[in-house]
Amino acid sequence: MARMTILFRALALLLIASASTAMAQGPRQLDLPSLESAIQAGELGKIAALAIEQGGETVYRQRFDGKPQGDPVDIKSAGKSITALAVGMAIEDGALPGRDVAVWPFLGSPRGEPFDSITVGDLLAMSSALDCNDWDSGSPGQEERMYRTRVWRRFALELPGRSFERGKSGYGPFSYCTAGVFLLGRVVEKATGERFDHYVQRRLFDPLGVDGVEWRTSRSGEIQSGGQLTIADNALLKIGRLVLDRGRWNGEQLIDGAWIESMLTPHHQLGEHVYYGDLWWATPLRAGDGFVEAWMMKGNGGNIVAIVPSYDAVLVVQTRNYNKADSDRHAFTALWSMLATLEPVSQALTAR
Template sequence: MRHIVAMASASLLACPSVTMAQPIPDWSIAQLEDAISEGELGKIKAAAIEQGGETIYRERFDKAEPGRPVDIKSAGKSITAIAVGMAIDDGALPGLDTKVWPLLGSERGAPFDAITVADLLGMASALDCNDWERRSPGQEEKMYRTRIWRDFALSLPAREFVRDEDGDGPFSYCTAGVFLLGQVVEAATGEAFDAYVERRLFDPLAIDGAEWRRSRSGEVQSGGQLTISDTALLKIGRMVLDGGEWQGQQIVSKEWLQHMLTPRHQLGEHVYYSNLWWATLLRSKSGYVPALMMKGNGGNMVALVPSFDAVLVVQTRNYNRKSAERNGFTVLTTLLASLGEAPAD
């Protein structure tokens, strides 16, 4: 799997992953734990390191029991990408070119009927939907105020939309579109989205206690807001690092993971977006190294670092705070530094 991640991260150079107003501190694990206990990083709930299949650090920073689930917000989108790949692997979903509106029985004409699974996976559809802009018709908080999210998402207006030479439209972060991917999985498989993910992903990895947010009408929020444990995230990260394999069972194909993790949009100097996964760099004792990430509001992050064969997890409740991302990267950087130099290939 390392070569897949290396290919996906080929565009990243050896320099900082994010531009911060203040530099990320160079702390030991003990200094990190002291800072968290003093509240310097807000509400950090849990942090963990898995390397080579072994959990080597795991700590809970509040009074909850270890392993108590935390809402990881949009980091759950990355699991939806895995679910789409499993549905394709199973032959239930024809492929990435599948037209979403016709599949869901909601033909509207152009440009809606041309929106594909690939468009929604890459946050590059014709929908006028941008969670980072409050005035956007598709901004996710507007969806949450409705009873039936499917109706909201399928009735969104279109934006000006031109595909590039690779067939991609311009990036626009759209949770409503990712919610529709869950509806696609349901239509293709004939199973509720959460039941399908449980059967195909969570059960084989012995993950329990995960819970998805639902609309008032009972729809599963496949666009994130997944409450899940740190141990579950370590397992999912390990499965991806191991090329989709878990204890001898192929959970999702290597071919899908290679596609899923290949960057499609450059969003910052060294920040890329692929298919509901992020690609960036993390500082280590060996310099800056590529990482592929699940990332959500509050600084909730899971980082796969192939050069260290490691999975790093930070769970927080720093929701909607300006300092949240920096604090999350502070935890990840400290965890990675604790592993020392990258092992020789």
Template sequence: MNRGAIARAAAIVAALLLPAGAMAQTLDLHAMSAEIRAGTYKRIEAIRVIQHGRTVFAEDYRGNDAESRIDARSAGKSITAIAVGMAIEDGKIAGVDQPVFAYFKDREPFAHDGPLKRAMTIRDLLTMSSALDCDDWTDASPGNEERMYETRDWTRFALDIPLFAGFARDANGQGRYAYCTAGAFLLGRIVERATGERFDAYVQRRLFDPLRITGANWTRSPSGEVQTGGQLRLRADDFAAIGQLVLSGGAVEGKQIVSRDWLREMLRVRARATPLDGYGYLWWVRDYRVPGDARPWPGFYMSGNGGNKVVLFPDLDAVVVVLSTNYNQRGMHEMTTAPIERHILPALIAAKAR
């Protein structure tokens, strides 16, 4: 994202999040569905579109139905960010500048211990900018998530990751960006230790119950640790409800579930993750574009392997969910971005203009 795009995203976050506007209208996306069924966009399992708080499009594909639970992979990391904010609001975590390793004194000694590791903060993990030599986009990285999955005790694996050689903080106090699932997993363990509740139970009580989300299917390590770095199976409507909660400023049925201030902090761009994407606290930010239209449409989104997306479009008061199982396939994210930009966004823009 360029500076203009980041400034635009920051302005939207500063206004987070506007109340619902006019009555939503049902969107005609039959052409998109025909292309999905014809194989133009492969392995798309479900799409939901919410505008002004109402479902305007809902379709399931490839034998799925409304009760199907899809593994949205790393999109679950964004729920972990919400959980950290709730634990802070509940007074269980003092703030994002708390040192990570202070929560794991019972697991000492740590490999590669020292001042740099001890200085690592919750904020560092939320922004994927810690001193750990952990990069899931680099096969040789000692902290790559695939290595974690080969172990029984994922907490021990994450605590013992070596430090990144030459790690340094910039003028804002932040390290270099490196995508690290093990760091998101550690955040879940911190929430557990701070709240005294198992992570899945805490999230169910504080977040899912108010949204009427049931039957969440969490992946666990061989030793039973909840995978808070992704691999969570929910219904498409459940992901839509989470997106709508964030879009509406953290309130549901008149009750504030998540702090509006936390959501502003969570969505604020902290790093440039790719040439097109900014990164906040385990949430992504990018400008989506309609073919033939120069105007950018900032989207704040959850993202997971397979092309999974839960995108918030504040300018359109809309949430778009695309669940896809193109796991580990080249072009998997383009396969779900394309129907958003070519079909869903134009329909939402047209509805907004009416």
């Protein structure tokens, strides 16, 4: 996270200069009553729940869809970030040798290049040689094609390769690929000897006191480790706090802090102020007259869990604005507005 702080300080200067444009065309920063009124009036689409945690304490939690507090919501691809945590735990447990290990030996017989050189790190960073791009409906690996099949594993393992060359960073070009993250779940299963959801429940959710999580499955019963996870807002606050505290929970080191640091190191720049690490996004959030660093679990519809180190805070937005063009704008309006209710805690991380 310290490496990202320098980066975000530089970005903040650029973002302040363009703040008036962003406010006119992008998200808004509202006071909390105005935000709640806008949500209740339907101005921000179907936002289901908001929650804020700061310093380990829940300071705000509100439901907007008429369902009980804590009723789970499908957070879509935001669930991919949990798979990154699962990979880190499997490495810490000694089940996986590391991020540079080839995945094909865990998945089946050798297939030749470029497939045999695909590593765990490639799939985490969305930069493998699989011809798979969810943002292109014509891609052979586009996720909707996978969902139409009965056995997702077979679909993913039979994907064609693409032209691939590693850059100076050690990674190839970015290509958003849910099928690749699904394969990561199969790697974790093979390495640990446990079904993916059982391993995550035992190793992560049970220590956090999280239950009632629902994973989407294929028609053959495979767990979708590539997202489409239905989970409660308070569970997401706990996951965000775990990451913000570098893998510690109630005095116990659940995940190696070095893995958290590596996971939140950017591998790709996807936009002017958008970065991607290991299945986690980095995008600054507006705070007062400037912007601050934030790492995010992020999914379709504007489902976001944002950890904000300089505020020692976790922000959760759960929505059902699926496949809506304005979903991110509405989610960031909620994030900016929630962050405006907090005071920064600049020494929060250095004290841990």
